Amino acid sequence: KLSARLQLIADRIPPGCRLADIGSDHALLPVYAVRHGLASFAVAGEVNEGPLEAAKRQVAEAGEGGRVSVRKGDGLAVIEPGEVDCITIAGMGGALIVSILTAGAGKLEGVSRLVLQPNVGEDTVRRWLLENDWYLAEETIVEEDGKIYEILTADRTTDAPALNEQLYRERPLHDEAGEAVVLTKELLLMMGPWLTRQPAQTWFAKWEMELDKLEKIRRSVAASKQGAAREKEEQLKTVLGRLKEVL
Numbered sequence: 001k002l003s004a005r006l007q008l009i010a011d012r013i014p015p016g017c018r019l020a021d022i023g024s025d026h027a028l029l030p031v032y033a034v035r036h037g038l039a040s041f042a043v044a045g046e047v048n049e050g051p052l053e054a055a056k057r058q059v060a061e062a063g064e065g066g067r068v069s070v071r072k073g074d075g076l077a078v079i080e081p082g083e084v085d086c087i088t089i090a091g092m093g094g095a096l097i098v099s100i101l102t103a104g105a106g107k108l109e110g111v112s113r114l115v116l117q118p119n120v121g122e123d124t125v126r127r128w129l130l131e132n133d134w135y136l137a138e139e140t141i142v143e144e145d146g147k148i149y150e151i152l153t154a155d156r157t158t159d160a161p162a163l164n165e166q167l168y169r170e171r172p173l174h175d176e177a178g179e180a181v182v183l184t185k186e187l188l189l190m191m192g193p194w195l196t197r198q199p200a201q202t203w204f205a206k207w208e209m210e211l212d213k214l215e216k217i218r219r220s221v222a223a224s225k226q227g228a229a230r231e232k233e234e235q236l237k238t239v240l241g242r243l244k245e246v247l
């Protein structure tokens with residue numbers, strides 16, 4: 001049985017696809033995917049020896065060596081061009097995910113879906129998707145063991161630029177008096193264009209936590225530098241307040 005986070009990632013794998021799970025560690029996701037008809041074939045990619053061994057063990061114990069290929073290598077180096085049509089990358093920082101996608105750009109041809117779960121730096125991933133014409137089709141947020149994770153699902157479609165443009169269009173949030181604060185493109189990249197539509201309790205919990213962190217950081221810097229930080233806090237507070245009113 002998968003953890004809630006991995007299950008939500010698995011749910012975004014298009015049934016019957018050819019999958020690569022990069023940074024697979026124990027290979028739980030690819031094994032689950034072939035067993036549940038989500039993938040006809042899967043690659044488990046790992047760059048580090050320990051997790052690679054864990055993946056090999058898991059695949060052997062599951063008797064899935066015929067359908068899950070465990071490979072050692074950095075990022076997308078483990079796959080051939082055209083070999084898979086869905087890639088999952090979960091449980092690492094957003095900057096690392098982006099560097100893997102950038103370094104392996106040539107391997108993305110023929111890939112139609114990316115399911116990405118950055119532990120931090122979600123904005124970096126959203127920005128990369130936007131700049132590379134991947135349509136951010138869905139966002140999910142989940143809490144597991146006291147941590148909050150976001151799962152970003154992106155599709156390669158010809159109308160991605162148009163769909164993204166609509167998705168990231170500035171949205172004014174009005175209060176009862178009709179006064180508006182604007183959910184700018186930058187805020188949408190940071191907080192999630194889908195997640196901000198009907199924010200879940202978990203999403204509010206995440207941003208209350210981020211706000212606490214910002215406050216702590218501000219208090220620790222010199223008074224002369226506190227202005228900008230305070231401004232950002234105020235902006236976040238206003239947006240959170242408005243979104244709460246909308247609910």
Ligand code: SAM
Nearest residue numbers: 022023024025045046047048051074075090091
């Ligand atoms: N994907 C699994 C999950 O979400 O539960 C495992 C996440 S684990 C925290 C991150 C894994 O990514 C580690 O096993 C690490 O060795 C691997 N990793 C880090 N950088 C990598 C890279 N450039 N290419 C392949 N794997 C990498």
